[in-house]
Amino acid sequence: MAIYVGRALLLVKSSYRSEWSFPGGSIQPGERPDAAAQRELAEEIGLPSYPLRPTDSVCGIWDGRRDQVHFFELHLDSLPELRLDNREIIDTHLTAPEELHSFALTGPVVAYLAGKRGG
Template identity: 35%
Template sequence: MPDVAYYASLPRTRGAAAALLLDDLGRVLLVKPTYKEGWFLPGGVIEEGESPLAACVRECEEELGLVPRLDGMVCVDWGPPRGEGVDAVNVFVFAGTITAAQIGAIRLPPDELSGHVLVAPERVPEFAPPHIARRMPHSLRGMAERRAVYLEDGRVPAFGQAPLAAG
């Protein structure tokens, strides 16, 4: 029988899932939240008891009004605490494609998202916050190589050296 008190005493880490969706021209779909600056991949927080993949699918359906074809996970990025109550987070990025018909069918929730755009991968830093932009080339590499990459704050860690501190 598990020691419930022991498990309840363990630290918890926030999780998020995002969809790296490319159109037939290789452009990245970004969405613009109404509650923060910058453009982001569709996605959001993993709810209690929910898998990262299930969260990604749910968030796409909620944010875009559709479920894109996802081909696999391409990145796990540990994001450090960002101050003012923003905890560390493990972000799972799933890659897939989005068709012209799906793009035309996107229905954004107006209380959460104010727009969407397709941008060439090299233009993502013009739109996205730095930690998101840093993650993009690594996620695209993982997508091209059909494997997942591990990042810390959008950067490949120097294995064999001390990792980033959590606070």
């Protein structure tokens, strides 16, 4: 989930990866992508249910396996208090678009940002 607060984008740091990413995770059997997105927001950063806007889906090979990633956007006026699970997600950073180049980002986040710029 790409979470925007104004123009800024929320990045999360997981305990098992060196790159920054978006909140998200796997879809459970029989689960819709939007339901998985809502569940992951609650599990990872403690956000309540918000209306998410589906934006794109990309396929790629990340972490050594072929995967399809469904992207959703959430636009907020202010960032509510986050409750990190401190197991999987250990840090967050709200970053301006012009600062994104200074972060090591996961492949899916790079693909999302490339799509926002039109390639």
